[in-house]
Amino acid sequence: MKTLRGEDEPLKMDHDPRNSLCAPPLGIRAVKHCCNCNKKASWRVYILLYTFVIYITYHMSRLPISIVKSVLHRNCTRGEFEELLNKSALTYPNTSAAKDEILMKKCSWVPFEGSNYEELYGTLDYAFLLCYALGLFISGQIAERTHIRYFLTAGMIFSGFFVILFGLGHVWRIHSFAYYLTVQILGGFAQSSGWPCVVTCVANWFGDTKKGLILGIWNTHINIGNILGALVPGIWVKTDWGMSFMVPGLLIMCMGVTVFFWIVPYPEELGFNGTSAVTEEVPLKDAKTQPKDDKPSEESSLIKKDEQKAISILGALRIPGVVEFSIGLFFIKLVSYTFLFWLPKYISSGGTVRIDPQTAASLTALFDVGGMFGGILIGLLSDILGIKAILCVVFLLSAAWPMFHVYQIDGSTSQGLYAAFLIITGLLVNGPYALITTAVSAELGNHPCLQGNARAMSTVAAIIDGTGSLGAAFGPLITGIIATYGWNKVFAMLILSDLVAALMLMRLFVSEAKDGYVRFKNWKRKRKEGKENQDTTPLEEDSQDIRSSAELGENESSKDR
Numbered sequence: 001m002k003t004l005r006g007e008d009e010p011l012k013m014d015h016d017p018r019n020s021l022c023a024p025p026l027g028i029r030a031v032k033h034c035c036n037c038n039k040k041a042s043w044r045v046y047i048l049l050y051t052f053v054i055y056i057t058y059h060m061s062r063l064p065i066s067i068v069k070s071v072l073h074r075n076c077t078r079g080e081f082e083e084l085l086n087k088s089a090l091t092y093p094n095t096s097a098a099k100d101e102i103l104m105k106k107c108s109w110v111p112f113e114g115s116n117y118e119e120l121y122g123t124l125d126y127a128f129l130l131c132y133a134l135g136l137f138i139s140g141q142i143a144e145r146t147h148i149r150y151f152l153t154a155g156m157i158f159s160g161f162f163v164i165l166f167g168l169g170h171v172w173r174i175h176s177f178a179y180y181l182t183v184q185i186l187g188g189f190a191q192s193s194g195w196p197c198v199v200t201c202v203a204n205w206f207g208d209t210k211k212g213l214i215l216g217i218w219n220t221h222i223n224i225g226n227i228l229g230a231l232v233p234g235i236w237v238k239t240d241w242g243m244s245f246m247v248p249g250l251l252i253m254c255m256g257v258t259v260f261f262w263i264v265p266y267p268e269e270l271g272f273n274g275t276s277a278v279t280e281e282v283p284l285k286d287a288k289t290q291p292k293d294d295k296p297s298e299e300s301s302l303i304k305k306d307e308q309k310a311i312s313i314l315g316a317l318r319i320p321g322v323v324e325f326s327i328g329l330f331f332i333k334l335v336s337y338t339f340l341f342w343l344p345k346y347i348s349s350g351g352t353v354r355i356d357p358q359t360a361a362s363l364t365a366l367f368d369v370g371g372m373f374g375g376i377l378i379g380l381l382s383d384i385l386g387i388k389a390i391l392c393v394v395f396l397l398s399a400a401w402p403m404f405h406v407y408q409i410d411g412s413t414s415q416g417l418y419a420a421f422l423i424i425t426g427l428l429v430n431g432p433y434a435l436i437t438t439a440v441s442a443e444l445g446n447h448p449c450l451q452g453n454a455r456a457m458s459t460v461a462a463i464i465d466g467t468g469s470l471g472a473a474f475g476p477l478i479t480g481i482i483a484t485y486g487w488n489k490v491f492a493m494l495i496l497s498d499l500v501a502a503l504m505l506m507r508l509f510v511s512e513a514k515d516g517y518v519r520f521k522n523w524k525r526k527r528k529e530g531k532e533n534q535d536t537t538p539l540e541e542d543s544q545d546i547r548s549s550a551e552l553g554e555n556e557s558s559k560d561r
């Protein structure tokens with residue numbers, strides 16, 4: 001006998017095959033012992049907020065390197081040289097050349113004191129982001145084969161550990177570039193543990209209920225993490241840049257410890273069904289007492305067979321839109337991460353008047369403020385209009401104008417106008433970034449050509465975000481090289497990349513525009529037909545009245561006869 005059960009009602013039976021791994025964590029067990037929390041909607045809100053905070057700490061721990069670039073190599077003026085000389089108790093040589101060489105080392109941090117410091121910065125950024133991009137594919141496979149709570153806990157602790165190691169280079173007076181490069185490589189792999197885990201947690205609890213607006217709001221954890229990652233390290237950047245790394249590193253490690261006790265990746269751990277809203281389930285006793293002769297239908301056998309077969313990478317690339325959005329995201333993340341890693345350095349040194357590193361860090365946060373609102377705005381518009389490619393193209397083409405003004409305006413003399421253009425640029429660049437990595441990936445993972453194959457979601461998401469992360473690795477690297485020829489070349493590269501991203505989506509833009517035109521014509525035709533029906537309705541009613549009167553007269557005459 002089948003029973004109908006709503007999603008907010010917990011299961012009363014214990015037959016999940018993963019019970020050895022799915023015992024609720026200690027913190028959740030204590031909460032359930034103290035209070036009766038049986039509403040799935042409440043746990044969904046809890047998971048959404050918890051994963052939101054988790055990924056804030058991930059992004060916050062990635063930003064210190066971009067903040068401290070302005071002090072690792074300062075380009076000290078002669079006045080700053082003399083100030084350092086007066087504060088120092090050391091005896092310097094009398095020759096001017098030797099004095100300048102020693103003071104340069106006192107002003108900057110070896111090994112970043114030389115003229116090739118920008119190339120060294122680019123190498124550190126590239127090593128981190130390349131290892132992060134490659135680690136995404138590896139972490140996705142590990143997350144599918146282990147319990148997410150354990151893997152996420154380990155990933156956060158190791159991520160914080162490597163961030164702290166970079167800061168300890170200042171405490172231990174380490175001047176080896178190989179040390180900082182090794183820490184960045186290991187940190188990139190550790191940081192890749194976050195995205196597959198938090199996305200899986202949200203997908204397990206929300207499933208098909210996810211919408212563009214909800215994911216747009218949830219995706220603001222990236223922007224808030226970047227804002228805090230600029231502000232928190234900026235507190236110590238002038239006095240002790242090592243603390244700019246150690247504080248965010250400690251925060252993500254502490255959050256990793258709480259994950260072990262409080263995260264619930266699977267609804268089954270709390271007795272709920274998976275992602276379906278209303279399900280039919282067979283009680284355990286009835287299932288056992290069913291006749292053995294009852295064989296599953298041919299349709300159910302085919303469904304199970306299809307569900308067991310995961311889609312290949314080549315098969316996922318054949319899904320309409322995957323290649324275009326992947327390449328488009330490559331260039332979008334190239335622009336976004338170049339701003340993320342190099343904007344503080346440009347703000348502090350690109351103007352005619354030098355901007356304090358702490359002020360530069362605060363201005364950098366405005367780029368992510370714009371990105372936060374951009375993700376929400378484009379998610380809302382995509383829910384209303386259903387034209388994701390068109391929205392991405394419009395946003396990207398519009399971003400070129402404010403991006404040019406970020407370069408053209410002198411931030412040291414017009415900080416208000418400069419801040420406004422930073423917000424607009426962040427909104428127009430990070431809006432498509434947020435939409436593609438969340439709502440677009442989810443939609444392509446459920447494309448009609450897949451015929452209900454649910455195992456394509458992770459592959460499609462990995463291709464899109466992994467390709468985008470390669471662009472994030474390439475951008476800061478090439479920026480470190482181009483910056484040696486002038487910042488005007490850097491901004492020309494960013495504007496060109498932005499336009500190429502829009503060009504990659506142009507085929508989908510045209511396709512959505514054609515579909516929209518056809519829908520508009522159909523709507524206009526139906527509206528016209530509706531008006532014609534309204535015009536003919538009175539005539540039809542009059543004819544019906546005439547026929548009714550005639551029939552009534554015939555009936556009366558027959559009665560008289």
